[in-house]
């Protein structure tokens with residue numbers, strides 16, 4: 249059971265919305281991201297992935313549940329902890345792993361590393377580690393899609409700490425005033441590095457209330473239960489697609505890793521809900537899935553992951569002339 | 582009496598001594614009181630001085646810099662820590678528009694005694710947004726003092742002097758200096774702001790350097806000494822204020838000038854040093870001066886490129902040699918993309 253529910257948070261449960269193919273897809277997506285992150289964690293100590301990594305372990309259900317509502321043409325942006333967001337919306341795995349190894353085959357050809365991911369073909373237009381920066385930049389994506397009368401939606405993910413930055417308030421204000429098509433997704437793991445939420449905000453304040461006070465429709469729900477995330481995001485994103493303007497969702501979650509680095513911290517601690525275990529048990533119980541399906545899928549992903557790591561390790565570093573190649577854009581206007 | 586400690590311990594001692602001596606000194610920053618204690622530089626301080634002297638800070642750099650400016654107007658002497666220089670860039674308005682002008686605009690009726698510790702990252706994929714060196718930019722702002730310590734001795738002495746200074750001071754701490762050992766006296770002492778330090782003496786050339794680059798320059802000068810080439814090595818210590826007397830005197834003696842700066846080339850502080858020498862002592866130059874700097878490029882994350890981004894000890898050595906007419910090779914010649922040059926020493930295992 250999720251500890252979040254005990255806190256009495258809103259959780260619009262879905263009845264008819266989810267069908268078994270979707271449930272399977274979301275479960276496998278969580279499982280895949282988990283196995284990828286675990287492999288990064290395992291191999292990090294070889295000291296060949298030489299960039300800071302902020303693993304998504306424990307928070308995978310959010311990216312997966314939200315992404316299940318996205319369509320081609322939608323945009324996604326994120327911050328320093330973006331692996332799950334990138335992978336969930338279809339970011340290329342080989343390019344991602346190669347990026348961690350700093351290779352020329354990486355998604356930024358090695359220039360960015362774990363904290364600067366991009367996959368334009370998946371609509372993932374960039375993640376950056378300066379807290380809060382992509383909140384306004386993503387608002388700009390929404391501004392321009394609206395100006396162009398396009399129907400696509402922008403999703404931006406950020407952590408609880410980003411809501412302490414002025415840019416959060418300024419962006420919400422602007423997005424509301426122009427009714428921009430954007431979903432703000434706050435992953436609240438109640439930690440900023442080693443500092444608990446309670447030391448950074450008054451006890452009685454809730455992030456969701458801030459967004460509400462801008463007259464932006466906002467929900468707070470459990471981020472560990474993928475179907476709940478999916479359903480709430482679906483409700484909000486459909487509203488955005490109908491022209492209702494910006495929406496906000498705060499998802500309560502738990503980081504099951506150290507802030508930065510490879511260390512996974514126990515899933516067994518009391519009160520912690522692991523989104524993967526929870527969903528697996530649920531789907532097995534509900535007979536949506538059988539253990540054999542899971543075993544087969546596990547083997548497929550292991551294969552996929554192994555290939556990605558092998559390719560990344562074999563790939564070359566970018567050649568020295570790439571150092572200053574792209575400071576300015578030299579393509580067509 | 583020649584006690585040697587690490588750079589990060591020197592910073593911790595400076596903060597400790599300052600908190601001890603002046604009850605108006607307060608510390609604030611993300612992680613300053615938490616378990617990570619800003620890489621050990623604030624270790625034990627919250628326990629010793631309490632939570633009304635040592636504060637955690639929300640992710641609100643802009644507002645908090647303004648808040649600290651305000652506090653400093655009515656009695657506090659804040660020391661703000663930014664774990665990366667980049668995070669400070671969110672606080673540009675309160676510091677550049679306000680703090681730097683406050684004394685002047687109000688004709689010295691109030692003043693802003695605050696210190697901003699900015700930490701520069703390097704290596705292990707710090708990349709474009711965790712490694713910038715922008716001291717030249719800050720030195721361009723009248724009303725800000727800009728301090729770039731190099732040795733553990735100066736990390737402590739200059740930090741104490743910065744905190745005691747009645748003006749806004751940008752104190753730039755290169756992350757790799759935390760790993761450096763050196764002589765540091767116990768207790769209280771100050772390194773005055775504005776006076777460069779002549780670290781090595783010689784008559785063949787003048788090497789001017791600052792911050793982390795001085796650590797590389799010391800190694801280069803030691804190598805040159807072994808080859809019988811003696812040079813003056815001057816560590817700037819502060820960019821603003823800066824008394825250039827010692828530089829001008831040295832160039833008069835040597836006629837050769839190399840300026841090393843851990844920042845991109847164009848518009849960098851090395852240009853300021855060379856300009857001053859040209860303006861005030863043009864006739865003493867025997868050769869065109871040489872600048873050693875980072876390239877005009879953002880920092881690449883992959884070590885495959887970062888290995889060719891940061892100038893090496895060899896670059897500094899070669900610059901001196903070329904002024905003396907000695908032939909040199911490409912200093913990057915023996916560096917391979919796979920080399921693990923992206924760590925300060927073997928004790929560093931990532932990730933920050």
Ligand SMILES: Cc1ncc(C[n+]2csc(CCOP(=O)(O)OP(=O)(O)O)c2C)c(N)n1
Pocket residue numbers: 302328329377378379380406407408409410437439440441503507611640642664667668671
């Ligand atoms: C402007 C800025 N200030 C400080 C930091 C340093 N920093 C990196 S991650 C982090 C905490 C982030 O917490 P949160 O946004 O809640 O995300 P989480 O890591 O918990 O997923 C901090 C303080 C930063 N990257 N950018």
